[in-house]
Amino acid sequence: MKPREMSGEECEDLLAKSRLGRLGLSAGDRPYVVPMSYVCAGGVILLHSGLRGRKLEMARENPRVAFEVDSVEGGRWKSVIVFGEARLSTDVEAKKRLFDIFTKSEMGGHGGKRFSREEMEKMPMVIWEIEIEEMTGREGVW
DSSP: OOOEEOOHHHHHHHHHHOOEEEEEEEETTEEEEEEEEOEEETTEEEEEEOSSSHHHHHHHHOOEEEEEEEEEETTEEEEEEEEEEEEEEOSHHHHHHHHHHHHHTTOOEETTEEOOHHHHHHSOOEEEEEEOSEEEEEEEEO
16 A cells, blocks of 8 residues: 555544654754653643753754654554644643643653642653644555
């Protein structure tokens, strides 16, 4: 089967069902791709990270990012790529939004541990919000 373009609804469905994607960044002449857990809600990809590191440095230099999610079942594959701009925040309101969405998606914890909203508000973390500006998807068979 020749790969085919997925509809917007099919792309959104894969984004909603998946929990691990790859964040693509570029700064200077260096690309960087890193796997990250995420949730997607209301046309926004939500991620979280520590307060320091290469991905944060790169996003601050160039907030234009790509985010890729894929699925392989048997010989059938699907892939969705989202393009947008990363907004980074450490404020409590961003943490509350992330907590509420993670809880609704049954991803209320990290490393096997579940956290309360109050615990999460105190955690030192950066919330990444990537509003989906463009999205493409393809599927096919090996």
